[in-house]
Amino acid sequence: xxxxxxxxxxxxxxxxxxxxxxxxxxxxxxxxxxxxxxxxxxxxxxxxxxxxxxxxxxxxxxxxxxxxxxxxxxxxxxxxxxxxxxxxxxxxxxxxxxxxxxxxxxxxxxxxxxxxxxxxxxxxxxxxxxxxxxxxxxxxxxxxxxxxxxxxxxxxxxxx
Amino acid sequence: xxxxxxxxxxxxxxxxxxxxxxxxxxxxxxxxxxxxxxxxxxxxxxxxxxxxxxxxxxxxxxxxxxxxxxxxxxxxx
Amino acid sequence: xxxxxxxxxxxxxxxxxxxxxxxxxxxxxxxxxxxxxxxxxxxxxxxxxxxxxxxxxxxxxxxxxxxxxxxxxxxxxxxxxxxxxxxxxxxxxxxxxxxxxxxxxxxxxxxxxxxxxxxxxxxxxxxxxxxxxxxxxxxxxxxxxxxxxxxxxxxxxxxxxxxxxxxxxxxxxxxxxxxxxxxxxxxxxxxxxxxxxxxxxxxxxxxxxxxxxxxxxxxxxxxxxxxxxxxxxxxxxxxxxxxxxxxx
Numbered sequence: 037x038x039x040x041x042x043x044x045x046x047x048x049x050x051x052x053x054x055x056x057x058x059x060x061x062x063x064x065x066x067x068x069x070x071x072x073x074x075x076x077x078x079x080x081x082x083x084x085x086x087x088x089x090x091x092x093x094x095x096x097x098x099x100x101x102x103x104x105x106x107x108x109x110x111x112x113x114x115x116x117x118x119x120x121x122x123x124x125x126x127x128x129x130x131x132x133x134x135x136x137x138x139x140x141x142x143x144x145x146x147x148x149x150x151x152x153x154x155x156x157x158x159x160x161x162x163x164x165x166x167x168x169x170x171x172x173x174x175x176x177x178x179x180x181x182x183x184x185x186x187x188x189x190x191x192x193x194x195x196x
Numbered sequence: 197x198x199x200x201x202x203x204x205x206x207x208x209x210x211x212x213x214x215x216x217x218x219x220x221x222x223x224x225x226x227x228x229x230x231x232x233x234x235x236x237x238x239x240x241x242x243x244x245x246x247x248x249x250x251x252x253x254x255x256x257x258x259x260x261x262x263x264x265x266x267x268x269x270x271x272x273x
Numbered sequence: 274x275x276x277x278x279x280x281x282x283x284x285x286x287x288x289x290x291x292x293x294x295x296x297x298x299x300x301x302x303x304x305x306x307x308x309x310x311x312x313x314x315x316x317x318x319x320x321x322x323x324x325x326x327x328x329x330x331x332x333x334x335x336x337x338x339x340x341x342x343x344x345x346x347x348x349x350x351x352x353x354x355x356x357x358x359x360x361x362x363x364x365x366x367x368x369x370x371x372x373x374x375x376x377x378x379x380x381x382x383x384x385x386x387x388x389x390x391x392x393x394x395x396x397x398x399x400x401x402x403x404x405x406x407x408x409x410x411x412x413x414x415x416x417x418x419x420x421x422x423x424x425x426x427x428x429x430x431x432x433x434x435x436x437x438x439x440x441x442x443x444x445x446x447x448x449x450x451x452x453x454x455x456x457x458x459x460x461x462x463x464x465x466x467x468x469x470x471x472x473x474x475x476x477x478x479x480x481x482x483x484x485x486x487x488x489x490x491x492x493x494x495x496x497x498x499x500x501x502x503x504x505x506x507x508x509x510x511x512x513x514x515x516x517x518x519x520x521x
Contacts, residue, residue: 053413055435059407059442071320072455093454130393134320140456157393162461163470164327166318172468197318198474210314211325212447217390218328222297225332229306230381232372232489236496243503272310 073140079151080119086145093140093159101135113137114151125153132158162179281307284361284502285511291471291495293430296315298495300486309485311476312478329387331479335486337380339404341443342490348440351433361498365431367419372490374393381405392456399459400449411439425505435446513519 074084074091084090096113100111109126123141133156134141141152165173202208211218313331320327350366353359384402385395396402415432422428450459463476506512 055438059411071356073456074453096380097450128393131390132391152321157396157397157456157458158391159460160322164320164323164330164461164475165470165472167321167472168318169470169472170321173470197514198312200315202315202484203482208301211328212319215324218325221329221332221386222310224379225336228336228375228452230351230487232493233496236493236500240496240500240503243500244516244519251517272399 076114076116076119076121079121079145083085086147089142089144091140091142092123092151093138094121095140096133096135097139107182114141121151121155122149123151123156125156127155129156130158132160284364284506285509288499288502291499295492295495298303298488298492302485302492305488306483309478309481311483317478318474323391326387326391327475329383331482333380333383334417334479335483336376336383338483339490340373340376340380340405342410343376344411344436344440344443346489347373347432351436354429354433358506359470361502362406363433364427364498364501365426365494366432368494370412370415370419370500371433372493372497374409374416376490377405377409377412381409388456399456400453401446401455404446404449408439408442408446411442415439417453431492432462434461 047179048179058096073091076092077095078084092114095112096117100117101110105109107126108128109124110121110129111124113120114123115121123143123163125141138161140157140159141151141153142155142157143151145151209215243248309331313328317328319325328396329481347366347369349363350369354364354366368481382403384405388397415435418435419428419432423464449455450457461471461476466472467474475512502510503515
């Protein structure tokens with residue numbers, strides 16, 4: 037093999053090795069911290085130290101959103117239906133922010149256990165459908181729940 | 197069956213409140229399609245033109261060389 | 274079989290055959306593109322959460338999913354180059370890289386434009402978005418590596434190795450939304466029921482657009498590869514004949 041060929045081959049191997057090491061290292065570094073957010077259960081379990089900048093992801097609890105009248109401040113509870121996190125935020129909310137919506141809040145915990153967010157992002161699921169289909173599905177769900185309640189009422193009635 | 201979602205042109209342009217986002221994405225897509233289809237054609241034309249020029253120049257150089265060769269031969273006689 | 278394989282590796286044979294395919298591919302792409310774009314823009318129902326931004330999906334998803342096909346294709350072509358030294362395989366590998374770069378770039382850009390109103394941010398260091406950004410830089414790396422090495426053969430080998438190594442990123446991109454808690458939602462499962470989430474009204478036009486963009490990718494790759502064949506074989510008799518015969 038000619039010497040200049042050896043040199044180019046050396047360069048190639050160096051670049052290939054360097055790139056694979058860089059990718060490997062960055063993936064390793066990410067693997068410990070790649071989860072975008074903590075769940076309220078993880079927060080409740082004490083996985084988060086106060087003051088540390090983190091993200092918390094969960095659903096906006098129904099009936100928990102309180103807008104303050106003077107400023108853009110908003111208080112709400114985010115939940116994974118096992119544990120709750122009380123969130124305080126002042127700023128512009130994304131279009132999708134509403135009760136029952138998945139959100140990711142960025143900020144830190146206060147020692148008192150409140151989460152002060154500097155940014156709130158909306159997370160949506162992978163289900164796409166029209167307003168009509170959603171309404172029909174909700175109506176069917178309501179009917180199913182109503183049916184269950186009536187059935188329970190009847191069976192209780194039988195006992196009496 | 198799919199039904200038309202807009203009753204007027206202005207409604208179509210407005211896209212609810214998302215006219216900017218939807219139309220920028222579709223504009224980028226059209227530019228992207230055009231770029232992918234047109235660029236290789238342009239490069240092909242450039243290459244062919246360049247090759248033709250090279251062939252013509254080579255031919256000219258060859259005739260020049262031949263005529264010079266002829267002159268040299270004559271002067272040597 | 275081996276005759277066929279050796280023939281396929283012949284650039285001239287590929288040039289002539291692909292010339293016959295191109296008109297059909299163009300026709301199919303134009304048809305699918307017109308149907309897909311009209312359907313996506315005019316007939317897809319407004320989403321119950323996202324409103325009309327759902328129309329962005331019909332550009333974003335096809336472009337992003339086809340960008341994921343580029344690295345595996347480049348890795349396979351690279352492996353063929355390394356093992357059989359087939360000239361055509363390296364030409365294809367070279368031409369995939371810039372196309373993949375543009376597809377990845379457009380996927381990132383359309384995703385950002387979609388995320389800005391819906392998520393409330395155009396960028397997050399989320400596993401899906403980050404791994405896609407890594408793919409973007411891997412394409413930049415492959416292109417830079419090719420231009421850095423003068424010898425065509427050495428460049429072919431180096432890029433083949435990098436393509437095979439870089440292809441590891443593709444399953445990471447694909448499954449990132451399942452392995453980690455990400456802002457990006459997981460892949461949707463389709464339904465044949467019109468009264469369920471992800472009904473045919475939503476995914477049939479998406480399938481058409483995926484087909485259209487796939488054809489765009491194939492056409493673009495063929496066009497670039499044909500140019501590359503002409504450039505590398507410019508000293509051969511058939512290319513010289515082709516150039517003297519051409520009009521422009």
